[in-house]
Amino acid sequence: MRTSRIRLIAATGAALAALALTACQEGTGLEDEGAGTSQPGATATADTPSGSAQDASASNKPSRAGNKDTGTGGEDTGSGGAGDKADGGANGSDDAPRARVTCDGSHTTVDAKPVPRPVNHMLITVENSGSRTCDLTYYPVLRFDEMQWVPQPVEASKPQAVVTLAPGETAYAGVLLSAADGSGDGGATAHKLTVAFQGATPNSDGGPSAVPALPADGVYYDSSMAVTYWQQSMDDALTY
Template identity: 70%
Template sequence: MRTSRIRLVAAAGAVLATLALTACEDGTGTQDEGASQPAGAAESVETTPSGGSQGDKGQSTGGGTAGQDAAGDKSGNKTGDKGTSAGTGGNSGGSENSRVICNGTNTTVDARPVSRPVNHMLITVKNSGSGTCDLPYYPVLRFDEMQWVPQPVEASKPQAVVTLAPGETAYAGVLLSAADGSGDGGTTAHKLTVAFQGTTPNSDGGPSAIPALPADGVYYDSSMAVTYWQQSMDDALTY
């Protein structure tokens, strides 16, 4: 009888073990898996900081955009400052460019030999324009088709550029030939071109003038020289 009980208990244990094994295999063990959810929940909690990190990155990106906008503003401000500076420079340049040079378009020019001093000619320039003009340096003369330029009389250089208001006149004296006959290549010219210089030496001051010469022409030789523009006739004929 005792043996039968032992066998019955053993058989019952085997049956219980078999039932437990069957329950695990047929999915009834999902309760146990459900009990492990806290571990899954922990993973979910860990994901949240990760998402928060992504959000921080998004904010950081947004901050970067704001920085770029600020940089854009700085760039715009700098551009604007440069534009203002350029505008000032433009006004300054316009002021310099507004200076008018006396030339063949705003003056009338006369050229005629004088009796004293001998072998001299006087060039007279009158401002026929409506504004003030400057006469820098000295006239550049060319008789007929000559291939050389008469040299200036350096002693005649004025302290300041001659300036003509409308209606005013200025003068330049020309030594045509050496009184002692020491000059070379003497010839008689029938045409004279008077060129004007700009604000730098030997620069172009604008259209030339072609004043009429006496019918019998003007004699000159290699000693010809010209004074700087003068405010008075006497100063022009001193040299």
């Protein structure tokens, strides 16, 4: 009995071995093992992290979009510089011609007073009371009361350049009221004086006039009355 059992076990083991060999030849065992095991190539692809060397290289590469934005910023800076330059031109020095205006009665303070020397003279003083530099062109156009004629300028007093007044500065004009020897005619005493300003061309309208106060007893004048061109100096205005 024992011998028969040993033979049965041996036969059974041989049969199992034969089945295993057949399965190996048909590849059934390898296929079953492959189903439960990942292939090396597949594992490398699936397990590769998003921050791989390739991704890191891409992230370290300069961004064209960033450079473009930076360039745009540079262009904006250039535009700002141009704007500053333009603003600087518009708000340039007060000495620039376009920054100056013609002096007139709206932004000046005018005073008129007779002086003891020279005799029969009056001094007109104009102060720039505005905020912009102004030009005093030619000479003041004077009119006493309802006078129908215009006093002539003293041509010898014509300055080399137009008198320019910065805010707060003053200029002058001298007026010969009457002839010292009494040779003038049509004498009268005036109680009102109108001082008109000239524009860029002779005898053109330079804007609002000024009406400075005269002494209470008035000012005497005759046909010999004459006026100097605007002067920067009081002494020059009273020389003629």
